[in-house]
Amino acid sequence: MTGLLKHFRRKWRDEKGTATVEFVVVFPFFLGVLLSSFELSMITMRETMLERALDLVVRDIRLETGSAPQHDEIKSLVCENAPVIPDCELNLRLEMIRIDPTNWVAPEATFDCTDQSEEVQPVRSFVNGMDNELMLLRACAKFEPIFPGAGLGKQLDKDGAGMAALVATSAFVQEPM
Numbered sequence: 786m787t788g789l790l791k792h793f794r795r796k797w798r799d800e801k802g803t804a805t806v807e808f809v810v811v812f813p814f815f816l817g818v819l820l821s822s823f824e825l826s827m828i829t830m831r832e833t834m835l836e837r838a839l840d841l842v843v844r845d846i847r848l849e850t851g852s853a854p855q856h857d858e859i860k861s862l863v864c865e866n867a868p869v870i871p872d873c874e875l876n877l878r879l880e881m882i883r884i885d886p887t888n889w890v891a892p893e894a895t896f897d898c899t900d901q902s903e904e905v906q907p908v909r910s911f912v913n914g915m916d917n918e919l920m921l922l923r924a925c926a927k928f929e930p931i932f933p934g935a936g937l938g939k940q941l942d943k944d945g946a947g948m949a950a951l952v953a954t955s956a957f958v959q960e961p962m
């Protein structure tokens with residue numbers, strides 16, 4: 786019995802393999818940070834491009850007085866200006882709401898996005914404004930996380946098809962003709 790105890794004590798004090806233990810303990814943390822930072826950079830790039838595309842389209846709408854572009858035209862213009870949104874024509878949903886600044890009523894905070902796991906839904910609300918009306922244009926683009934099971938990709942709110950949402954909002958005044 787004493788020989789067995791000496792053997793275990795010797796093994797307990799042996800320092801071989803300590804670097805391996807540290808690696809096994811620390812590596813998953815660093816891998817999670819690496820994957821999360823890559824996921825965050827892609828989300829930030831897509832969000833920035835969606836915001837920019839929506840701003841460019843709204844700017845064109847404001848400058849082209851007299852024209853009231855329709856849903857499909859605005860959607861294709863946003864997708865043209867945001868090439869980093871995957872399958873933009875399928876995964877982008879627009880909503881245009883008329884806002885009365887004198888009698889302010891906040892628009893609904895929740896926004897419908899596309900959901901590939903459900904049947905196709907019609908346009909939620911898309912109203913072209915009259916002259917000098919304040920219009921709110923919201924865009925929701927769906928994307929599939931790069932690492933859906935690790936780090937930040939695991940923490941994102943996803944729909945039934947495993948896609949997360951990006952929402953951009955812009956406002957403009959419908960200019961008279």
